[in-house]
Each structure stands twice: as C-alpha cells, then as structure tokens.
Amino acid sequence: MTAALALGDDALVLSHRLGEWAGHAPVLEEEVALANIALDLLGQARLLLSLVGDEDELAYLREERAFRNIQLVEQPNGDFAHTIARQLYFSVHQQGLYEQLAAGDGRFAGIAAKAVKEVAYHRDHAEQWTLRLGDGTDESHQRMQRAVDALWRFTGELFQPVEGVDVDWQALHSRWLETVTDVLGRATLTVPTGPQSGAWTAGAGRQGIHTESFGRMLAEMQHLHRSHPGASW
Amino acid sequence: MAAGTASQTAQATAGSAEGPEAALQAAFDAAVAADERIEPRDWMPDAYRASLVRQMAQHAHSEIIGMQPEANWITRAPSLRRKAILMAKVQDEAGHGLYLYSAAETLGTGREELLDKLHAGRQRYSSIFNYPTLTWADVGAIGWLVDGAAITNQVPLCRCSYGPYARAMVRICKEESFHQRQGYELLLALSNGTPAQHEMAQDAVNRWWWPSLMMFGPPDDASAHSAQSMAWKIKRHSNDELRQRFVDICVPQAEALGLSLPDPDIRWNEERGRHDFGAIDWTEFQEVLKGNGPCNEQRLDQRRRAHEEGAWVREAAAVYARKHTSGAGPAVPNGKATA
Amino acid sequence: MSSSTDWPLWEVFVRSRRGLSHTHAGSLHAPDAEMALRNARDLYTRRSEGVSLWVVPSDRITASSPDEKDSFFEPAGDKPYRHPTFYEIPDGVKHL
DSSP, X not given: OHHHXXXXXXXXXXXXXXXXXXXXXXXXXXXXHHHHHHHHHHHHHHHHHHTTSXXXXXXXXXXXXXXXXXXXXXXXXXSHHHHHHHHHHHHHHHHHHHHHHHHSOSTTHHHHHHHHHHHHHHHXXXXXXXXXXXXXXHHHHHHHHHHHHXXXXXXXXXXXXXXXXXXXXXXXXXXXXHHHHHHHHHTTOOOOOSOSSOSOTTOOGGGTOOOHHHHHHHHHHHHHHHHSTTOOO | OHHHHXXXXXXXXXXXXXHHHHHHHHHHHHHHHTTOOBOTTSOOOHHHHHHHHHHHHHHHHHHHHTHHHHHTTGGGOSSHHXXXXXXXXXXXXXXXXXXXXXXXXXXXXXXXXXXXXXXXXOSOOOGGGGSOOOSTHHHHHIIIIIHHHHHHHHGGGGGOSBHHHHHHHHXXXXXXXXXXXXXXXXXXXXXXXXXXXXXXXXXXXXXXXXXXXXXXXXXXXXXXXXXXXXXXTSOOSOHHHHHHHHHHHHHHHHHHHTOOOSOTTOEEETTTTEEEOOOOOHHHHHHIIIIISSSHXXXXXXXXXXXXXXXXXXXXXXXXXXXXXXXXXOSSTTOOOOO | OOGGGOOOEEEEEEEOSTTSOEEEEEEEEOSSHHHHXXXXXXXXXXXXXXXXXXXXXXXXXXOOXXXXXXXXXXXXXXXXXXXXXXXXXXXXXXXX
C-alpha cells in the first residue's frame, strides 16, 4: 500500500511538473520530448495508484501531508538545466529500481517490466542533455553545475528503503552514484560533495513532509476537481 | 491587395525571360490543371511560392500558438485520464507545428526565420487563439468546435497542389481525428453531469461558436487571397462553402450534446437543403486580427519569452555538436529540405 | 536571432514494420546526429509508426534536378519489354 503510493506519487508529481513545460520549452522538438516523458510517467502513476484505490480520489483528494513522493520530484522546474538535473537524478534511480523490480516476482514486477523501457529512454534523454549543457557554452556549463549542486541534497531520499519495495537499496545507491559520476564527468561537471539530504529530522517526502512549493502545486492541480464534489469528468 | 502585388511580380518575372519562362509557366499550369503535385525543386511562379510560404507559416504558427490556450488547463485537468489526453493533444500541436515548418522549409525559408517573423508580429497565426480559455469546458469547446472547423478546413488541404504541404496535412489530419472526438466527449460528460457542469459547457459553447465560424475567414467576396489560391489548387473550396458545411455538421451534433448554439437564426432551409444561420460580426473579427483581441499580446509574449529563454539551451547544443562531431554533420546551419 | 542557435535540418526515414523499407517521413532540426535520432523517435514514432529510424543531414542528399527529368526518366518510358505484361503467353500455361 505505502509502496505503491510512494512509487505512484513520484511518477504523478514529476509528470505534473514536466507538464508545466507545455508551451514553454526551449525548442519545439523538446516540447514533444518532455511531453513524452510526462505521459510515460503519468501512465505509470495511474497503474500504481490503481493498485491502492481510485486513481482520481488519490490524486485529487489527498492533502499535502498524505503524499508519499520524494521531495526531489516536486522541486519546481527552474530553468531547463534544473529540469534536466532533476530528471537525470530521478531517472537513473528509477531505472535501477525498476530493473530490480522487473527481475523479481513481487507485485510490481509487471508494471516495472513495462516501465523500465520507458525509463531507460528518460535516462538517456537526461544524459544527452546533461552532456550538451555541461560541455556546451560557459553559460550552459554554469547553469548546469548550479542545478546539479542545488538538487544534490534531495538525492539521499532516493535510497531510503520503502516498505514493501523489495530491492537491494545499498546496491541501488552505489550503482546510482557510479552512473551519475560517470555522466557528470563526461559532461565536464563536478560531482557535488555536500550531504545528500537536508538537516531536518522531521522526515522527508516519504513521511509526508514536503517543500513549500508542493502545496501550491497541489492547490492548482486539485482545485477544479475539488470544486465539484462527486462530479464525473 | 497582396494577391495583386504578387501577380505583378509574376508578370514582371515572366516578362524578363519571355521564352523559357513562358514554357515553364505553361508546364506548371498544366501540372496544376491535371491535379499533379508540385514538388520543391520544380519551377513555380514566385507568387505561388510566396503564397504557399505565407499560408504554411501561418498554419505552423497557429499550431504552436494554439498550444497555449489548452496548455493553460493541463495543470488543472480534473481527472488523470483527461490530463493524459490533454497533454497528448497539446504535444500533437507541437508536432504539427514541426511538420508544417518542415514543409515550409522545402521552399527555402528556415524555421528560425519564420519564428522571427512571428515574434516580430510580421506573420500571423489564426485569430481564434487570441480568445481566452476561461473554464475547463473551453478545452472541450476547442476540441469540438475549433478543431472541428480546422478539420473542415484542412481535409481539402490533403489534396493541395504543393506536395510537401499536402503530405504534412495527411499526417496531421490522421492524428487530429482524436482531437475533435476528445473535445466532444469532454463536453458530453459535462452536459450530462451536474447542473454546474452543464452550465459550464453551455457557456463555453456560447463563447466559442462565433469565433469558430470566423475561422473560415472573411466572406468570399471580401477574401484577399481566395480566388488565386483556388486557381492554384492550394485551396479547394471557398470560405463560405466550408463555413456552411461546418454549420450543417454542428447543428445535429449540438442536439446530441444537449447544448444549444447561440444563434437564434439557425434553422433548416428545406429549399437549399442546408441550415440558414445568423450574420457574423465581422467587426470583431477585424479587431482581433488587428491585435485587439483579448489575448494577442499575452500569446505573443509567452512565445517570445520561451524562445528567448531557450536561446542558451539551443546554443549550448549547437556548440557541443561542433566540439564533438568531426565533419560528420552538415556544414551549413540551415540546409534546405529536399523532400 | 543569432545563427549560433540554429540547428541543422535532418531528413527522417522510418521503417514501419520489419520487412519493409525505410520510407521518408519528414524532417526536423537537431544539433547533431544523436539528438536527431532521438527527436525523430519522439516526433515520428509516437503512435508506434516505426521499428527503425534513419536520419540524414538534409544538405547531404544529392537530388536529381527537375530540369533533367526528361533525360533522366523519359528514356525508360518506351521500353515496355522490361515488364512481364509485354509478353503474350498461350492460355492455360501456368506458373510463368
């Protein structure tokens, strides 16, 4: 239950953030690419949430504190570099996670087997752009380094074990670090050295503790649905 | 006015090289008359080329500006199913813009140049996108009416005399068939929903009906480009003919929706075998066209901002490509499409 | 805008099913071949239209000229003996 919510909310929230790019992307080809990723994630979210209950009730009628997504995915889009850094951190993780889940025989094996192909593409997209922004112009290099640094402290949560998700979290973490180090290196970027999580002990996304912008994101997302209780759409 | 200038150019060109030019013109006319397609490297009159670039650019611009009013609701879509549909639809519009810019590029005008003209306000996009999407029902009304009108306009363009344009339109029409249906289905759900939802749907139809009729352009006797475009088979049916066709299609569809169209003069005319309908307020049309619509500034601003804010990204990728490709890539920044 | 942000044009060819040739689908802009392939995937196969993709820089295509079309293509027009329908076979002869 918690597990499906955690994975489902990650996908739902990141999909929503990517959807905010519609009409704002740096080039038309990227409108299409970002929407593809958003649609894949939304599809995953719907499958995962449906394991727990009604997808719309879960998406639209839960309060902020009931969401179980990690804080990384709720971070605002920022500039294109922030969006790419967020995607790189998340997709590298999601790929490792879903590969393990797909190889197992747990309740997520089926969903993971389908999703892992989608996620491999997301990771590739993020990697290609990390290389181009990191090793592009001085400006793009600086922006990308800033983004990579700024989001670093949200990455620790990726490896916090989720009850009911039966994978080797330690192995996930070391593989993630290896991949991210490799990509950032090729992109001429420096791997951040700071802590991978914040200093507040109250908890983080998996415990329902979110960042401020998340509340506003939900307010926007849920407003219409909540304004018409019981209506069908 | 523009058509007049164009035909003068054509005559001037023809006059300067009497013999071969006249033969080329004759070959071109014969191809068009025989319903053959004109392809990018064929000889074509300057005015035909200019008219095509203008129309394809305007069409492409409409697709990408048209993303905005609908994207306005992506983050507020009231169910996950609707959200997926809407994202896919707005994505299609970006794709359709890309197909059309590519078609325009076959005539040697790069996308960057066309975008610059759009951003500078020197090329137009469809005025319909200067109306705001005020409620969720507007997403449905756009799908049903605006896309419906667009499809009525576009299906004949699949047989347009210019090959790349016609081929782009075949692909677009195929993909767009879901756009209109999702809008209709969305409105149907609202119309059959709670009283508040029904009212939301009716209000959206009331606001979008007349602007949709204006999408077919001015009446035939006042349309600047129509006659020449029809002679060139860029266009296949007159504005008024297509508008009438659209009204005839919509009336029974509105009934099935349980919604009314905001025109007391709509009635079946037994004699004509078609629906009569009320007079269109062309003053509003002209005003919106001139830039006085509710969203003209906002739409162009957002487009410009996205382009400007994305410049560093496009530049980074271009610089990276130069660093990492050893002569394998094209040397010219803006090649000319050959197909 | 500065031309340094311009991306070159690529032609996209899609194999719709195994067993069929790649067919021209359209074009797109991309900074390099890797991105061209990915943009092509996103743009031209999002409805499962393809199983394989080619991208070619548009300016690397050499095309026959319409001016030469008579000398290129017309000479093939009067050689009907290249086609099987040119030959008369007695009724009843099969597998030929």
